[in-house]
Amino acid sequence: MHRFLRISVLLTGLIAALSISAAESPQATPMTEDSLGPLVEQPIEFPHDRHAGDADKGGMQINCMYCHTYARRSAVAGIPPLQKCIGCHQSIESVREAPRIKKLFEYWEAKKAVPWKKVHDLPDFVRFNHERHIKRFIEQQNRPFQEACGYCHGNVKEMTVARRSKALSMGWCASCHQKDHLVTAEGGTPVGGQAYWYTFYKPDTAVGSAEGLKAKGPNDCWQCHK
Amino acid sequence: MMDSGFDRRDFLKVMGWGGAAAALSGCGNTSIENGKETVVSYVEAADYVIPGIGVYYNSTCAQCDAGCSINGRVREGRVLKLEGNPASAINRGRMCGLGQAGVQHHYNPDRLREPLLRNGDKGEIITWEKAYALIAEKLKGVSGEEIAFLSGGVSGHLKVLLGNYLASLGCKNHFVYEALAPGVVRAANKKAYGVEMPRYNISKAKVVLSFGADFLGAWVSPVHFSQQYAQFRRSVDGQRGVLIQVEPKMTLTGANADRWVPIRPGTEGVLALGIINALGTSTGEIAAAVKGYDRARVSKETGVPPGQIDKIAAILKLRSPSLVLAGGAAEGYAHGSQNAAAINLLNHVLGNIGKTVEATAAVPFPQMAPAKGNTAALKSLNDGLAAGKYKVLFNYAANPVFTAPGALKFKDNLAKVGFKVAFAHYLDETALHADLVLPLDSALEDWGTLVPEYMAEGAQINIQQPLMENLHPNTRGIGDILLALLKQRRPEEYKNYEDYYAYLRTALVQNKTAFGGHAVDDETFWNETLTKGIVKLPGTTAALSGRAGVAGLKLPAPVENDEQYPLQFIPSVNISLRDGRNSNQPWLQESPDPLTTIVWDSWMEIHPKKAAELGIVEGDIVEVTSRVGSIKTQAYLFPGIHPDAISIPIGQGHEAMGRYAKGYGVNPFQIMDAVFDRETGELAMHETRVRVSKTGQRVIIVKDESAAGAKQIREKIAARVSTDNVDLSKEV
Numbered sequence: 001m002h003r004f005l006r007i008s009v010l011l012t013g014l015i016a017a018l019s020i021s022a023a024e025s026p027q028a029t030p031m032t033e034d035s036l037g038p039l040v041e042q043p044i045e046f047p048h049d050r051h052a053g054d055a056d057k058g059g060m061q062i063n064c065m066y067c068h069t070y071a072r073r074s075a076v077a078g079i080p081p082l083q084k085c086i087g088c089h090q091s092i093e094s095v096r097e098a099p100r101i102k103k104l105f106e107y108w109e110a111k112k113a114v115p116w117k118k119v120h121d122l123p124d125f126v127r128f129n130h131e132r133h134i135k136r137f138i139e140q141q142n143r144p145f146q147e148a149c150g151y152c153h154g155n156v157k158e159m160t161v162a163r164r165s166k167a168l169s170m171g172w173c174a175s176c177h178q179k180d181h182l183v184t185a186e187g188g189t190p191v192g193g194q195a196y197w198y199t200f201y202k203p204d205t206a207v208g209s210a211e212g213l214k215a216k217g218p219n220d221c222w223q224c225h226k
Numbered sequence: 227m228m229d230s231g232f233d234r235r236d237f238l239k240v241m242g243w244g245g246a247a248a249a250l251s252g253c254g255n256t257s258i259e260n261g262k263e264t265v266v267s268y269v270e271a272a273d274y275v276i277p278g279i280g281v282y283y284n285s286t287c288a289q290c291d292a293g294c295s296i297n298g299r300v301r302e303g304r305v306l307k308l309e310g311n312p313a314s315a316i317n318r319g320r321m322c323g324l325g326q327a328g329v330q331h332h333y334n335p336d337r338l339r340e341p342l343l344r345n346g347d348k349g350e351i352i353t354w355e356k357a358y359a360l361i362a363e364k365l366k367g368v369s370g371e372e373i374a375f376l377s378g379g380v381s382g383h384l385k386v387l388l389g390n391y392l393a394s395l396g397c398k399n400h401f402v403y404e405a406l407a408p409g410v411v412r413a414a415n416k417k418a419y420g421v422e423m424p425r426y427n428i429s430k431a432k433v434v435l436s437f438g439a440d441f442l443g444a445w446v447s448p449v450h451f452s453q454q455y456a457q458f459r460r461s462v463d464g465q466r467g468v469l470i471q472v473e474p475k476m477t478l479t480g481a482n483a484d485r486w487v488p489i490r491p492g493t494e495g496v497l498a499l500g501i502i503n504a505l506g507t508s509t510g511e512i513a514a515a516v517k518g519y520d521r522a523r524v525s526k527e528t529g530v531p532p533g534q535i536d537k538i539a540a541i542l543k544l545r546s547p548s549l550v551l552a553g554g555a556a557e558g559y560a561h562g563s564q565n566a567a568a569i570n571l572l573n574h575v576l577g578n579i580g581k582t583v584e585a586t587a588a589v590p591f592p593q594m595a596p597a598k599g600n601t602a603a604l605k606s607l608n609d610g611l612a613a614g615k616y617k618v619l620f621n622y623a624a625n626p627v628f629t630a631p632g633a634l635k636f637k638d639n640l641a642k643v644g645f646k647v648a649f650a651h652y653l654d655e656t657a658l659h660a661d662l663v664l665p666l667d668s669a670l671e672d673w674g675t676l677v678p679e680y681m682a683e684g685a686q687i688n689i690q691q692p693l694m695e696n697l698h699p700n701t702r703g704i705g706d707i708l709l710a711l712l713k714q715r716r717p718e719e720y721k722n723y724e725d726y727y728a729y730l731r732t733a734l735v736q737n738k739t740a741f742g743g744h745a746v747d748d749e750t751f752w753n754e755t756l757t758k759g760i761v762k763l764p765g766t767t768a769a770l771s772g773r774a775g776v777a778g779l780k781l782p783a784p785v786e787n788d789e790q791y792p793l794q795f796i797p798s799v800n801i802s803l804r805d806g807r808n809s810n811q812p813w814l815q816e817s818p819d820p821l822t823t824i825v826w827d828s829w830m831e832i833h834p835k836k837a838a839e840l841g842i843v844e845g846d847i848v849e850v851t852s853r854v855g856s857i858k859t860q861a862y863l864f865p866g867i868h869p870d871a872i873s874i875p876i877g878q879g880h881e882a883m884g885r886y887a888k889g890y891g892v893n894p895f896q897i898m899d900a901v902f903d904r905e906t907g908e909l910a911m912h913e914t915r916v917r918v919s920k921t922g923q924r925v926i927i928v929k930d931e932s933a934a935g936a937k938q939i940r941e942k943i944a945a946r947v948s949t950d951n952v953d954l955s956k957e958v
Binding site: 079117 | 263264265268269270277279
């Protein structure tokens with residue numbers, strides 16, 4: 001009898017605690033594939049459209065990886081060092097007096113890093129590797145870099161300050177990694193016995209069949225959860 | 227223990243359901259954060275800096291005195307992981323758990339960050355300028371005789387600087403103190419072999435007979451010896467090496483031995499002479515000296531069965547070369563020197579000199595050779611303190627308030643010093659009593675050169691360099707501090723050195739020819755030196771010159787049964803906590819002791835037979851009383867200890883030093899008698915006698931091993947054979 005009472009006391013307390021926490025944190029509406037992240041205020045409103053946008057819209061068509069240079073060499077894309085901004089802007093007299101550029105030079109002269117806010121932030125237990133995606137889509141398959149980066153980052157060339165435009169949830173990542181992709185010899189993609197090198201699962205279609213060989217992207221747990 | 231009415235099982239059940247419910251309600255896409263964290267980029271980045279990719283730097287491990295070279299992974303300006311540097315002959319790319327925890331020394335939340343000046347019971351934050359001015363002021367009018375400098379083992383350019391500073395003060399009182407130094411063995415080696423630390427070639431030996439030398443755990447250079455041991459076990463010519471360990475309390479090495487011989491504490495020398503007698507190969511004065519040590523007498527005094535003595539002698543005769551080691555358990559007595567001498571004599575008799583006991587190389591700069599710490603220094607310092615001889619005391623890398631035996635009353639004597647300066651990483655027990663505490667850079671932030679005491683191959687100087695920028699802006703390297711203090715005394719001589727880095731660089735570059743850099747320019751030489759982390763030198767080889775002598779060899783009869791204090795107290799050395807300087811590193815606290823698997827606490831090891839006699843069961847809180855004092859800890863029944871001894875590991879029982887050290891376990895130094903080796907004056911650590919009494923309390927010991935697991939292992943894996951029924955010659 002006492003035991004029953006004790007359990008009820010514990011359970012009551014637990015339910016009370018849960019209902020309080022539920023009341024305090026209203027459930028966010030579930031995201032769809034293309035639901036936008038919140039607008040993030042940055043110390044300098046960096047115009048991605050001006051730098052990376054198409055020429056007919058007044059953009060400079062700079063390669064994403066000119067600034068985010070670490071993406072092809074490391075797991076993280078990195079924010080460019082301030083030195084890189086200054087490297088160009090010290091010789092662009094036309095915008096030297098623009099408020100954003102003035103602010104940029106203020107940071108430079110004080111030798112202080114710009115405290116950018118993270119826009120695409122994954123939980124700490126997820127390891128996303130930029131280098132591997134770039135190797136696959138840009139170096140092997142020769143896809144346009146803005147398309148490849150855009151799979152996850154959206155159409156950055158039309159944004160000013162970057163805004164998350166993909167869900168970046170596990171289901172969203174897996175929706176691509178679980179698909180059967182056509183494996184071809186073009187772009188250096190491994191074929192034949194090497195086709196499922198990317199995954200533990202054997203490809204659905206046999207090598208040399210009419211439809212071509214299909215294989216899934218790497219979708220083992222440990223690929224992201226190391 | 228839970229004393230409340232809630233059943234543990236019920237509690238866990240409810241918590242389990244609660245966890246599941248919490249997990250369900252937390253589902254959704256809420257884990258992605260946007261715009262919350264700041265991502266700080268570099269202002270200017272070097273070409274080799276890529277976020278997410280590590281850069282590696284070589285340096286030297288400072289966790290113990292072995293001098294292993296390390297290779298640290300640095301990412302985004304933070305050191306993350308240490309591994310061994312393969313280029314070093316000492317550790318050849320390997321590293322021990324103690325070394326791995328070096329990052330926890332560096333990132334320790336309890337590190338001192340600002341210079342502190344005593345104001346009553348509190349430390350007041352002051353500036354470095356004020357601290358230096360204060361030292362200059364306090365030294366004014368004080369003669370060199372009245373100044374004492376206490377330090378741990380120092381070597382390399384730091385030793386040179388320190389020597390110069392003391393010379394500038396006219397001070398000759400440099401006390402080099404290490405609580406766990408093999409001081410007696412060094413002295414005995416000097417006599418027997420002509421060098422303090424010869425090179426022990428474990429890998430070439432076919433039998434290793436070790437008298438309490440825990441060379442796999444905590445003795446001299448364990449990482450190096452472990453690799454040698456691996457080769458010794460693999461064997462060179464098809465004969466797997468045999469290890470026999472003689473000691474009253476089983477160490478990690480003892481646990482790995484083919485034969486572990488428990489011996490009555492303090493009678494190691496008697497057994498050594500008994501083995502020489504049993505070998506029967508010696509002649510002349512040695513034969514005469516061991517004549518009285520026949521099997522019956524030796525067996526009676528040491529407690530080792532006669533059959534065992536014969537077996538040991540037989541295998542030593544059968545296989546040559548062998549190697550005999552004298553270690554911590556043999557030297558810790560008032561007749562420790564005699565024990566060590568008798569054991570070293572065995573190496574002579576067996577003809578191991580020049581084969582497994584070899585000449586060692588020394589660095590050709592004697593001023594850089596290590597000033598080896600010992601415990602005799604503690605006694606002379608303590609005597610001086612007690613007599614009120616010193617007005618100013620400097621302290622660096624030693625914590626005598628924690629490690630001095632209780633009988634010395636070091637803490638009280640320390641109070642007699644007018645002005646005490648401590649250079650410290652943490653507010654440890656000694657720093658707590660200082661008047662001025664100066665915060666040091668961690669070993670991963672500092673510059674330095676280190677000359678290891680035990681040279682594995684040719685001579686080498688290890689380079690210590692920062693793996694990252696200072697974590698706390700107001701700490702300083704010990705070299706920088708000494709340089710600043712030297713500038714007060716000899717401004718002309720040192721004005722050209724902006725900092726210790728400049729001093730080191732100049733000192734090494736000036737002598738680059740001697741360091742093998744004659745063909746390259748200064749810049750290249752310096753960069754290569756830092757890249758390698760080691761300077762290998764031709765070195766001078768000190769030939770072994772000692773000879774087998776029995777002059778003065780006199781072993782006392784074993785102690786009579788002491789009614790009041792019937793048990794011998796063995797302060798054991800844990801492989802990761804050592805003398806307690808690393809106890810505030812939680813990785814070390816949580817890594818189980820290899821033999822008992824106990825974590826985060828002290829314990830008293832007692833033989834099950836003795837425990838049954840005293841009515842003690844595992845977990846009983848017992849009071850261990852010596853002539854000096856008493857401590858209380860949990861009892862652990864351990865068959866690997868002589869029934870007439872008990873053992874408590876040292877390193878725990880801190881009263882200061884931060885959240886991970888303070889308040890865990892007990893400090894066995896507190897009950898230690900101040901008995902000293904008659905020849906060398908070294909502290910005889912094993913000479914304390916104690917009695918054990920129950921307090922009536924009992925706890926559940928926190929440990930990794932389980933009763934059920936141990937039972938299974940006994941029943942299913944290893945057949946139990948009584949030690950005496952094993953025929954050693956057949957096993958070989």
